[in-house]
Amino acid sequence: MTLRAELTLTRGSFELSVSLSVPEGGVLAVLGPNGAGKSTVLSCLAGLVRAERAHVRLGGRVLDGDGVRVPAHERGVGLLAQNALLFPHLSVLDNVAFSPRSRGASKAEAREVARRWLDEVDAREFADRSPAELSGGQAQRVGLARALAGEPGLLLLDEPLAALDVDAAPAVRGVLRRVLRESGRKLATVLVTHDPLDALTLADHVAVLAEGRIVEQGPAREVLAAPRTVFTARLAGVNLVPGTATRTGSGAVVRTASGQSFHGVPARDLADGDAAVAVFNPGAVAVHPHDAEVAGSPRNVVNAVVTAVEPHGPVVRLRTREGISADLTPASVADLALEPGTPVRLAVKAAVVAVHAAPEPARGPDPAIGW
Numbered sequence: 258m259t260l261r262a263e264l265t266l267t268r269g270s271f272e273l274s275v276s277l278s279v280p281e282g283g284v285l286a287v288l289g290p291n292g293a294g295k296s297t298v299l300s301c302l303a304g305l306v307r308a309e310r311a312h313v314r315l316g317g318r319v320l321d322g323d324g325v326r327v328p329a330h331e332r333g334v335g336l337l338a339q340n341a342l343l344f345p346h347l348s349v350l351d352n353v354a355f356s357p358r359s360r361g362a363s364k365a366e367a368r369e370v371a372r373r374w375l376d377e378v379d380a381r382e383f384a385d386r387s388p389a390e391l392s393g394g395q396a397q398r399v400g401l402a403r404a405l406a407g408e409p410g411l412l413l414l415d416e417p418l419a420a421l422d423v424d425a426a427p428a429v430r431g432v433l434r435r436v437l438r439e440s441g442r443k444l445a446t447v448l449v450t451h452d453p454l455d456a457l458t459l460a461d462h463v464a465v466l467a468e469g470r471i472v473e474q475g476p477a478r479e480v481l482a483a484p485r486t487v488f489t490a491r492l493a494g495v496n497l498v499p500g501t502a503t504r505t506g507s508g509a510v511v512r513t514a515s516g517q518s519f520h521g522v523p524a525r526d527l528a529d530g531d532a533a534v535a536v537f538n539p540g541a542v543a544v545h546p547h548d549a550e551v552a553g554s555p556r557n558v559v560n561a562v563v564t565a566v567e568p569h570g571p572v573v574r575l576r577t578r579e580g581i582s583a584d585l586t587p588a589s590v591a592d593l594a595l596e597p598g599t600p601v602r603l604a605v606k607a608a609v610v611a612v613h614a615a616p617e618p619a620r621g622p623d624p625a626i627g628w
């Protein structure tokens with residue numbers, strides 16, 4: 258079923274105003290910093306929190322608005338949060354059978370449905386266990402089966418992998434991915450996550466929420482490959498320099514508030530005077546001694562001071578006071594004797610800097626924000 262929702266709510270100084278749409282079979286990942294309003298959006302959709310102004314339509318049915326407010330248990334919404342919150346006194350099978358049973362199925366029918374869903378999430382073998390006998394990952398799989406056994410039109414996933422340790426998360430992510438593809442075809446799914454990997458692997462679209470507003474949205478790969486806000490850039494692990502754009506023939510320059518210029522390759526829709534961001538990968542940043550001459554093809558050169566030297570997978574990520582990050586090999590960190598406080602000269606070729614119009618005046622420390 259297709260979901261369309263418009264929600265407005267004020268809570269103290271926090272204001273939420275969002276408009277979402279998820280087609281049948283679609284998975285929308287909602288990303289955003291702490292306190293952005295992600296859980297509030299899910300709670301409003303689930304009918305657990307009342308928005309001041311709401312219009313929520315699922316398939317042909319109005320859940321909220323036009324004088325209607327369908328209570329939570331009648332919405333046809335499945336919910337899985339960080340913890341599955343299974344009923345401790347029921348077996349795994351009866352936890353999953355609970356939804357069909359409360360929709361009027363006989364005990365035998367409900368258990369049959371439950372067995373089918375436990376098969377779907379590879380948890381049939383746990384049917385007779387009590388929830389206390391499950392690991393975190395097993396409990397999340399059972400929680401997913403329980404959410405789907407009620408045949409919801411909308412599935413809400415609130416950081417379903419966040420409480421799992423690094424060994425358990427991949428298996429549950431794999432089950433979610435398969436179940437959303439196969440069984441999720443009639444559903445709209447909204448997934449709240451902090452993890453770009455979840456967004457890329459589970460969702461087709463993402464919406465980035467900041468301070469109660471959607472600041473970026475679109476196909477997951479496009480948004481994460483070309484982030485326009487500081488938050489999305491951090492998620493995607495790239496450097497992002499906010500400023501104002503000027504077109505220069507086939508190129509573009511982003512000038513920051515402090516007068517620093519970054520040359521790059523403009524997106525097609527970029528216009529002179531636009532609020533813009535220069536985006537580049539930490540792996541594309543070359544690090545030189547602070548007094549080095551940096552020559553060659555058109556480059557952006559920034560004097561910076563190292564603030565952190567951190568292992569980052571097979572490379573070392575250098576963070577600087579100026580906000581730009583660079584990835585280097587451990588050998589070059591040693592050669593350049595890099596440590597917090599070392600002055601360096603960073604260089605990045607214009608050809609690998611993408612310049613995008615920003616949807617809002619870019620926020621964050623000037624001149625650049627990198628991770």
Ligand SMILES: Nc1ncnc2c1ncn2[C@@H]1O[C@H](COP(=O)(O)OP(=O)(O)OP(=O)(O)O)[C@@H](O)[C@H]1O
Binds near residue numbers: 293294
């Ligand atoms: N029960 C509540 N009463 C009052 N304010 C609340 C309540 N719950 C949340 N808030 C506030 O509403 C805002 C949005 O919170 P919400 O939990 O939706 O954010 P979130 O994006 O889900 O954050 P997180 O990633 O930390 O879970 C925050 O400013 C928060 O302090």
